[in-house]
Amino acid sequence: MKRYLLLVGLAVVLTACSVHVGGRPHPYYAPPPQVEWRWDPGIDAYVVLGWPHLYYRDRIYYRWHDNHWYSSDRHDGPWAKGPKGVPPGLNKKYGKPGRGPGGGGY
Template sequence: MAGGAAVKAKYLGLAILLGGLGGCVVHPPQTSEPPASLPPQSQPQPGPSSAPGATPPRITPQPQTPAQPSRSRPQFAPPPGGKGVWDGSLGVYVIRGERDLYYRQRTYYRWDGGWFWSTSPQGPWTETDARGIPPGLSRRYANP
């Protein structure tokens, strides 16, 4: 039985050690600096009490118009190599020195009697239709 008691004592010692170390993980060490004081929280002021039969004031919501995104500044990251010029009306970068080659969001688009896309300006090219290209390009080439 003495062997069993020794094993239990080892497990108990291990449990105490792990429990003590676990407390170090849960509680960060204290610094000598006092904690920053929090600003006082404002308490909500009680509203006017409504008398029986009184009509609450009407709140008229103000219509909010969404801000229009700027068409003069790029909305996407430029293509690698710096050969792209942002065209806000198309919503893509036009690749300089290439005919009908565009870039947006890590994808190149090419018009060659139909639409093709690739992750590289050299291809390989995959055929797609107008649903697979940015809307500005499909409008531009709607009637080629």
């Protein structure tokens, strides 16, 4: 009986960890609480509210500025120029770096 309860308990825990209600799951790491954000499924990244052209995904902030991507592990920098695994949805929204403005922002 103890084995049965242990197996049932383990199954419940594992099921709860793997089930995602509401469609496609978000990336593994949510943004830190220092900023407000919302998930945008169209670009497959978080939009940082109150900071124009600033996004977050998997522990990296992405900033579009002067037709180039910058990345940082903090929402306020320091920023490193150049793409660092920019999510495809962001490249689609803005275009490739150096090709001129490709889209709007938030």
